[in-house]
Amino acid sequence: MSDPIKNSGELIGWHDPDENRQWVRENKSRQLVDKRSTVPEAIRKYVPDGSLLAMGGFGHIRIPMALIYELVRQRKRNLTIFGKTAVHDIDILIGGGCVSRVEVAYAFGHELRGLSACGRRAVENGTVKVTGEISNAGFQWRFLAAAMGVPFMPVRSMLGTDTLRHSSARVIDDPWSGKPVGLVPACYPDVALFHVHRCDKFGNAQIDGIMVEDYELARAARRLILTTEEIIDHEEIQRVPWRTVIPFYLVDAVIEVPFGAHPTEMPVTYYFDEEHIAHWLEVSKTPEGTSAYFEEFVFGIPDFDAYLEKVGGIRKLTHLKQVLKLQPDLPTSGEGVS
Amino acid sequence: MTGENRYNLTELLACVAAGLLDSRSSVFVGTGLPLVAGMLAQRTHAPGLLIIFEAGGIGPQVPALPISVGDSRTYYKASAASSMHDVMSASQAGYVDYGFLGGAAMDCYGNVNTTVIGDWSHPRARLPGSGGANDVGSFCWRTIYLMRQQSTRTFVKKLDFITTPGYLTGPGAREHAGLPAGNGPYRVITQLGVYGFDEATRRLKLLVLHPGVTVQQVQDASEFEIIIPDQVGISAEPTVEQVRILREIDPRGLVIGK
Numbered sequence: 001m002s003d004p005i006k007n008s009g010e011l012i013g014w015h016d017p018d019e020n021r022q023w024v025r026e027n028k029s030r031q032l033v034d035k036r037s038t039v040p041e042a043i044r045k046y047v048p049d050g051s052l053l054a055m056g057g058f059g060h061i062r063i064p065m066a067l068i069y070e071l072v073r074q075r076k077r078n079l080t081i082f083g084k085t086a087v088h089d090i091d092i093l094i095g096g097g098c099v100s101r102v103e104v105a106y107a108f109g110h111e112l113r114g115l116s117a118c119g120r121r122a123v124e125n126g127t128v129k130v131t132g133e134i135s136n137a138g139f140q141w142r143f144l145a146a147a148m149g150v151p152f153m154p155v156r157s158m159l160g161t162d163t164l165r166h167s168s169a170r171v172i173d174d175p176w177s178g179k180p181v182g183l184v185p186a187c188y189p190d191v192a193l194f195h196v197h198r199c200d201k202f203g204n205a206q207i208d209g210i211m212v213e214d215y216e217l218a219r220a221a222r223r224l225i226l227t228t229e230e231i232i233d234h235e236e237i238q239r240v241p242w243r244t245v246i247p248f249y250l251v252d253a254v255i256e257v258p259f260g261a262h263p264t265e266m267p268v269t270y271y272f273d274e275e276h277i278a279h280w281l282e283v284s285k286t287p288e289g290t291s292a293y294f295e296e297f298v299f300g301i302p303d304f305d306a307y308l309e310k311v312g313g314i315r316k317l318t319h320l321k322q323v324l325k326l327q328p329d330l331p332t333s334g335e336g337v338s
Numbered sequence: 339m340t341g342e343n344r345y346n347l348t349e350l351l352a353c354v355a356a357g358l359l360d361s362r363s364s365v366f367v368g369t370g371l372p373l374v375a376g377m378l379a380q381r382t383h384a385p386g387l388l389i390i391f392e393a394g395g396i397g398p399q400v401p402a403l404p405i406s407v408g409d410s411r412t413y414y415k416a417s418a419a420s421s422m423h424d425v426m427s428a429s430q431a432g433y434v435d436y437g438f439l440g441g442a443a444m445d446c447y448g449n450v451n452t453t454v455i456g457d458w459s460h461p462r463a464r465l466p467g468s469g470g471a472n473d474v475g476s477f478c479w480r481t482i483y484l485m486r487q488q489s490t491r492t493f494v495k496k497l498d499f500i501t502t503p504g505y506l507t508g509p510g511a512r513e514h515a516g517l518p519a520g521n522g523p524y525r526v527i528t529q530l531g532v533y534g535f536d537e538a539t540r541r542l543k544l545l546v547l548h549p550g551v552t553v554q555q556v557q558d559a560s561e562f563e564i565i566i567p568d569q570v571g572i573s574a575e576p577t578v579e580q581v582r583i584l585r586e587i588d589p590r591g592l593v594i595g596k
Contacts, residue, residue, distance in 0.1 A: 112592060133501075135472035
């Protein structure tokens with residue numbers, strides 16, 4: 001077999017599997033303990049400056065925005081973000097001055113809504129460093145390897161491209177077929193932030209709609225903070241245990257934050273706040289506009305409840321629920337629970 | 339070139355793209371024009387078309403244009419609302435026939451850049467990166483590109499960065515690199531026409547011109563030489579019914595208004 005081909009992307013988020021097993025043994029509780037917390041406390045406790053961070057959801061879908069705004073409010077610095085289709089979250093964090101490094105599958109863009117002024121500015125002027133490139137499947141399989149406790153996952157995409165050459169993957173010959181195959185290294189974020197539809201106080205969580213890569217990410221991250229639309233009784237979880245996609249032992253903190261994904265979409269619950277997203281995309285075109293946004297929506301107000309009032313309060317939030325429900329025959333939140 | 343302004347260019351491209359899909363196939367779509375083309379095919383000649391989204395939507399009857407590939411509309415009346423691991427694995431395992439992609443720039447082998455303009459370490463412009471594009475271009479049996487701005491700046495001799503694999507350096511290069519055998523770029527649709535890839539050289543080859551476009555225009559809008567066969571077809575203009583459906587799919591003109 002030929003020697004593995006190394007590529008130039010920086011290896012971040014990796015641990016020796018035995019070292020990580022030991023860390024899990026010493027740090028993750030197997031007990032059903034009450035993990036209810038507050039947004040400021042959870043961020044203070046689990047996200048020190050310099051953390052390697054990944055967010056649940058995808059693009060503008062199910063993004064833990066209450067936690068994101070709190071990172072800005074606490075002026076976290078030198079965060080490394082795993083850009084596994086990081087869109088609104090990373091944009092706000094870069095704009096808030098929290099980010100110094102990104103590993104990119106997809107970042108600095110807003111899909112159909114256009115490119116990210118703020119993210120591009122930061123990379124082009126060198127404030128934010130790209131540590132390496134990868135594809136969406138490659139990233140998710142880095143998380144899968146970590147979730148499984150194996151050192152890497154074989155992958156058949158990226159081969160032959162600059163995406164691979166700028167990644168932390170390696171290429172070996174498959175011992176059976178003899179064909180070249182990529183190996184993506186396990187990725188263990190220090191912390192993952194999720195917003196879920198419902199969970200109990202221990203962290204047993206249900207998510208409606210697509211999982212995207214959250215099944216793997218929840219199991220790969222060392223620390224997992226959940227905000228949830230609703231905290232439900234443990235008996236509700238036990239009644240339909242097949243609905244639990246994140247079991248409690250993965251979870252470190254639970255905080256009930258209704259509309260915690262605003263202005264992103266919470267599937268089958270509320271739709272995007274297109275008006276607020278457009279406002280951000282407009283003001284973030286300049287550094288001055290970006291600062292003004294944070295003064296208005298983060299530093300000038302005490303917490304996420306005040307933010308929700310500021311973006312339009314109950315009237316606006318009810319509207320966002322209605323926009324989603326206006327589509328005929330959409331399943332309602334929680335369907336399949338009973 | 340818009341036939342008495344009955345349709346616009348984007349609508350023409352959507353119809354041409356939809357025409358490449360059939361009722362017995364599966365297709366990976368991204369947001370924007372590829373999705374519009376998939377939805378149009380599903381509502382016209384290909385009702386059985388299996389639409390798959392990279393974030394986990396499988397087989398939806400998409401009601402209105404989703405803004406994101408993870409939008410809840412991507413699994414409206416779907417067979418499954420699954421995960422990225424599930425659908426990416428399915429495509430790596432050979433279940434996905436077509437993949438639809440866009441791109442900022444392409445070379446003669448159908449390799450595509452969506453990562454940086456200029457040097458990677460000090461980019462003149464930073465673009466979003468691969469996202470799922472590299473995976474789609476690696477795994478799907480046939481990749482179709484939609485690029486609405488063919489010019490000497492987008493059809494280039496040498497890319498600043500190969501984000502997504504086309505035929506890499508020519509015949510056999512994909513297999514040599516270890517990519518799944520027997521697949522690769524299939525068609526490229528631009529504002530000027532439709533291209534395929536020459537069997538012997540794997541280089542871009544003109545197949546069809548859009549109404550009113552000349553071969554000279556095609557060659558002028560490329561830095562590399564495009565293979566021009568003796569016989570070149572003309573693409574069909576959108577029907578009244580197709581245009582009506584397109585405006586139903588995208589009433590706000592988010593995609594077709596461009």
